[in-house]
Amino acid sequence: MIKKNQSYTALVEDLTLDGSGVCKIDGFAVFVPMTAVGDQIRFKAVKVLKSYGYGILEEILTPSHDRIEADCSAFKQCGGCSFRHISYEAELRIKEKSVQDAFQRIGGFTLPPESILGAPESIHYRNKAQYPLGVDENGKAVAGFYAKRSHRIVPSSCCQIQDERFAPIIQWILGFINEYKISVYDEKSGKGLLRHIYLRVGRSTGEMMVCLVATGKKLPCCREFVQGLQKQFPQVTSIVLNQNAKNTNVILGEKFYVLSGDDAIKDVFLGKELHIAPPAFYQVNKEQAERLYSLAFEYAQFTGIELLLDLYCGIGSIGLSAYSKVDRLIGVEVVAPAVESAKKNASLNRAERAEFICADAKKAAKDLAQRGLKPDVILVDPPRQGCDREVLQSIVDMAPQKIVMVSCNPSTAARDCKILSEQGYELVKYRSVDMFPRTGHVECVVLMHKMP
Numbered sequence: 106m107i108k109k110n111q112s113y114t115a116l117v118e119d120l121t122l123d124g125s126g127v128c129k130i131d132g133f134a135v136f137v138p139m140t141a142v143g144d145q146i147r148f149k150a151v152k153v154l155k156s157y158g159y160g161i162l163e164e165i166l167t168p169s170h171d172r173i174e175a176d177c178s179a180f181k182q183c184g185g186c187s188f189r190h191i192s193y194e195a196e197l198r199i200k201e202k203s204v205q206d207a208f209q210r211i212g213g214f215t216l217p218p219e220s221i222l223g224a225p226e227s228i229h230y231r232n233k234a235q236y237p238l239g240v241d242e243n244g245k246a247v248a249g250f251y252a253k254r255s256h257r258i259v260p261s262s263c264c265q266i267q268d269e270r271f272a273p274i275i276q277w278i279l280g281f282i283n284e285y286k287i288s289v290y291d292e293k294s295g296k297g298l299l300r301h302i303y304l305r306v307g308r309s310t311g312e313m314m315v316c317l318v319a320t321g322k323k324l325p326c327c328r329e330f331v332q333g334l335q336k337q338f339p340q341v342t343s344i345v346l347n348q349n350a351k352n353t354n355v356i357l358g359e360k361f362y363v364l365s366g367d368d369a370i371k372d373v374f375l376g377k378e379l380h381i382a383p384p385a386f387y388q389v390n391k392e393q394a395e396r397l398y399s400l401a402f403e404y405a406q407f408t409g410i411e412l413l414l415d416l417y418c419g420i421g422s423i424g425l426s427a428y429s430k431v432d433r434l435i436g437v438e439v440v441a442p443a444v445e446s447a448k449k450n451a452s453l454n455r456a457e458r459a460e461f462i463c464a465d466a467k468k469a470a471k472d473l474a475q476r477g478l479k480p481d482v483i484l485v486d487p488p489r490q491g492c493d494r495e496v497l498q499s500i501v502d503m504a505p506q507k508i509v510m511v512s513c514n515p516s517t518a519a520r521d522c523k524i525l526s527e528q529g530y531e532l533v534k535y536r537s538v539d540m541f542p543r544t545g546h547v548e549c550v551v552l553m554h555k556m557p
């Protein structure tokens with residue numbers, strides 16, 4: 106057992122996905138942020154719990170070979186990245202191991218994964234950013250990122266993982282807010298108008314959306330804002346105001362008001378033109394998502410005659426990209442504007458045998474199973490919490506030959522695969538894909554076959 110406020114020396118043996126090194130003092134695990142596997146360190150114990158503790162780094166006695174100079178001045182405060190202080194190769198090793206550990210520990214699978222698919226680009230890959238707004242000590246509007254585990258804004262408009270086109274737009278909007286003295290929302294008092302700036306860019310089309318999230322539905326000096334923004338940034342094709350008057354951590358409210366231009370942007374994804382409604386999910390790393398989905402199609406081994414059921418389909422990016430490889434497509438998604446986009450996308454891409462259902466996956470899958478639907482392949486791409494148990498049961502009832510799972514949370518993926526493996530499905534292969542370089546997130550794709 107270690108003692109609070111005492112210093113210890115130790116070797117960092119492992120690294121968690123949030124970038125904390127794991128050290129052992131007489132077998133007792135201590136998590137120390139900002140360290141690297143192989144570092145010999147001195148740390149101070151700051152919190153001691155029953156079976157593990159936390160420390161803060163006091164000195165690196167011998168640095169790990171994985172260490173590099175962090176290339177972002179906000180890294181230590183900002184909660185966005187976990188791994189700017191180690192090489193990308195070292196980060197990939199940690200991510201691959203974390204996925205394998207989840208499949209072993211939670212899923213009980215001994216099968217090793219295929220080797221991780223790293224991203225060719227680890228900077229400026231994000232096509233979407235949501236900057237919280239605040240005010241500095243002089244009362245001037247600032248935009249930035251939340252500090253780790255807090256709502257303190259670290260002012261920064263340029264970020265190493267965001268699309269480079271975002272920073273000048275943020276600077277311009279801040280200038281406008283300050284010049285026209287538009288109020289900024291204060292979480293504590295609940296007063297003020299502007300809460301967030303939400304930007305999205307179609308990486309293939311260059312189309313850009315600027316969305317201001319506000320407590321009200323009217324922007325003062327709206328005409329000046331729209332004209333000034335469009336003059337300075339002609340690539341902005343959609344200017345939208347989102348109203349969110351609730352005292353909540355959820356960024357977007359339900360209502361969108363188009364201030365100028367289109368109600369959405371378009372992008373080209375695996376050769377398909379996609380309409381992306383502002384509240385709809387769209388992969389933030391488009392280039393790596395194209396590789397991820399191509400891998401999912403390789404796993405599915407479509408022959409052209411399949412009925413594909415795409416659960417949690419969003420705007421239809423996966424199903425419509427696979428459309429030419431299958432006979433028929435049914436997609437299910439709960440967010441209505443995303444389903445509207447999916448339907449538009451089916452028509453834009455002449456996918457006549459594609460159908461999209463707006464419903465909770467739990468209800469839709471049950472209905473489809475009760476109607477006797479027999480998809481050949483079911484593809485699931487659920488949110489972080491994974492699939493509902495009822496969804497998994499309906500999948501089993503529909504008895505597809507193959508299940509392909511795309512997941513942004515290896516723990517819930519492993520849990521769901523375990524449930525499916527207890528119901529007649531065999532884990533054939535799985536692979537981690539790094540969609541979010543330098544952050545603590547990792548995606549995986551899984552293939553399960555129905556056992557004879």
Ligand SMILES: C[S@@+](CC[C@H](N)C(=O)[O-])C[C@H]1O[C@@H](n2cnc3c(N)ncnc32)[C@H](O)[C@@H]1O
Nearest residue numbers: 386417418419422438439440465466486487488
């Ligand atoms: C990880 S995204 C995948 C979207 C899509 N496959 C894509 O690649 O763009 C998960 C999607 O599941 C949707 N979703 C979340 N909960 C759902 C539910 N209970 N039923 C149906 N869809 C849901 C979200 O709105 C989101 O579009």
